[in-house]
Amino acid sequence: MSLPTMEEALASMLAAVRPLAVAPVPVGAADGRWLAETVAALRDQPPFDASAMDGWAVRSADAAKGARLRIVGESLAGHAPDAAFTPGDAMRIFTGAALPSGADRVVIQEEARRDGDQLVVEAEADSAAYVRPRGCDFMAGETLLEAGQRLNPWRIALAASAGIATLPCHAAPRVALLSTGDELVAPGGLAGPHQIYDSCTPALAAFVAHHGGRPMPPAQVPDDEAAIAAAVAGAACDIIVTIGGASVGDRDLVKPAVRGLGARLLVEGVQMRPGKPVWFAILGDGRPLLGLPGNPASALVCAELFLAPLLARLQGGDTGERFATARLAGPIAANGPRDHYLRGRLGRDGTGGRVVTAFANQDSSLVSVMAAADVLVRRRPNAPAAEAGEPVEVLEPGLVRDASC
Numbered sequence: 001m002s003l004p005t006m007e008e009a010l011a012s013m014l015a016a017v018r019p020l021a022v023a024p025v026p027v028g029a030a031d032g033r034w035l036a037e038t039v040a041a042l043r044d045q046p047p048f049d050a051s052a053m054d055g056w057a058v059r060s061a062d063a064a065k066g067a068r069l070r071i072v073g074e075s076l077a078g079h080a081p082d083a084a085f086t087p088g089d090a091m092r093i094f095t096g097a098a099l100p101s102g103a104d105r106v107v108i109q110e111e112a113r114r115d116g117d118q119l120v121v122e123a124e125a126d127s128a129a130y131v132r133p134r135g136c137d138f139m140a141g142e143t144l145l146e147a148g149q150r151l152n153p154w155r156i157a158l159a160a161s162a163g164i165a166t167l168p169c170h171a172a173p174r175v176a177l178l179s180t181g182d183e184l185v186a187p188g189g190l191a192g193p194h195q196i197y198d199s200c201t202p203a204l205a206a207f208v209a210h211h212g213g214r215p216m217p218p219a220q221v222p223d224d225e226a227a228i229a230a231a232v233a234g235a236a237c238d239i240i241v242t243i244g245g246a247s248v249g250d251r252d253l254v255k256p257a258v259r260g261l262g263a264r265l266l267v268e269g270v271q272m273r274p275g276k277p278v279w280f281a282i283l284g285d286g287r288p289l290l291g292l293p294g295n296p297a298s299a300l301v302c303a304e305l306f307l308a309p310l311l312a313r314l315q316g317g318d319t320g321e322r323f324a325t326a327r328l329a330g331p332i333a334a335n336g337p338r339d340h341y342l343r344g345r346l347g348r349d350g351t352g353g354r355v356v357t358a359f360a361n362q363d364s365s366l367v368s369v370m371a372a373a374d375v376l377v378r379r380r381p382n383a384p385a386a387e388a389g390e391p392v393e394v395l396e397p398g399l400v401r402d403a404s405c
């Protein structure tokens with residue numbers, strides 16, 4: 001039986017998962033969350049005609065160069081103008097303050113001079129009036145943000161400027177991370193001569209948090225079917241992610257344990273590299289389970305391709321099409337029969353164009369190669385060898401970049 005493609009596998013996973021319940025999230029804490037409902041403005045912004053500069057509120061008709069205007073009162077941000085304004089008047093005004101009714105422009109203070117109780121206009125009227133009309137940013141009732149949009153600091157600024165204190169978002173998924181393997185020791189523990197440190201669990205906890213989920217305290221289970229079954233059944237979470245034990249070895253016991261719990265296995269292996277043994281199940285109680293292979297690159301590439309969209313789906317969102325194109329910095333060999341996701345690094349060519357270099361060693365155990373990478377280069381099954389300058393598909397994980405990338 002042939003294995004599904006990455007897209008086929010992802011489609012069956014997403015079809016089996018529903019968004020979590022909706023609850024209000026404080027606007028300042030909503031970064032990275034998906035909006036569950038459309039958000040509309042409750043008032044106009046700005047709520048009055050506002051000055052864009054420090055200067056003098058005047059009537060355009062009075063503001064010719066050389067004009068002398070009578071100074072009446074002032075308008076400070078946060079307060080109403082403190083005097084009535086009539087034709088021939090100038091009122092002191094500051095950035096963000098309300099224009100007095102009757103004024104329609106601001107002469108910036110660099111272009112006017114106070115002479116006793118008069119203002120002398122010293123420059124020709126500017127092409128800009130330096131007035132931000134009421135509602136020029138948005139009007140009451142206007143849709144500010146749509147359901148399904150992902151919140152970021154810029155969108156948070158928009159909601160906050162409309163006075164919205166909480167945003168309706170689907171709950172952040174609680175993610176149980178369950179690593180299996182007698183060889184694993186948590187960082188900080190004492191590793192025996194035939195043991196290794198568990199790199200996948202901390203990496204996936206960070207990945208989950210980065211994608212809006214809440215990693216639960218991780219569990220490390222021995223290669224024992226009953227212990228694995230008990231850990232899966234007892235995990236308090238919205239999705240379970242197991243690490244390792246996905247392949248065909250005698251001690252790869254996670255699938256048998258989960259089957260024993262009455263789970264439906266919807267994906268068992270994908271036509272891809274790394275990550276071929278990745279699998280997915282729905283437990284008897286409806287909770288999804290993503291089974292990641294244990295090799296760190298396999299686990300993290302599969303997290304990028306499957307866990308990120310699953311976390312988005314649980315939050316009512318959609319990661320959409322994430323592949324872009326970049327040009328190869330150097331030649332690349334022909335691909336084998338499976339989709340290959342090569343760890344690589346983006347750079348710039350002499351003209352500033354984006355180029356990508358795939359690392360020579362793509363062994364899926366190599367954490368050092370993952371750490372040096374900032375992109376995955378996708379090679380389709382049986383893709384022919386390609387030369388420098390040819391376009392390739394790339395997926396940039398949503399990781400923080402630094403100057404070394």
Ligand SMILES: Nc1nc2c(c(=O)[nH]1)N[C@H]1C(S)=C(S)[C@@H](COP(=O)(O)OP(=O)(O)OC[C@H]3O[C@@H](n4cnc5c(N)ncnc54)[C@H](O)[C@@H]3O)O[C@H]1N2
Binds near residue numbers: 179197249
């Ligand atoms: N005969 C076959 N052998 C293997 C196949 C196959 O098709 N036929 N598939 C290979 C592929 S591809 C992968 S990927 C691995 C997947 O193995 P498992 O998911 O069963 O994972 P383990 O055997 O438990 O571990 C694999 C490897 O990764 C290390 N590991 C596991 N967990 C962690 C962790 N949390 N942190 C760091 N490293 C971890 C583990 O020590 C092993 O070295 O199977 C191939 N074999």
Ligand code: MOO
Binds near residue numbers: 275276277295364365
């Ligand atoms: O996919 Mo395994 O993931 O090739 O090492």
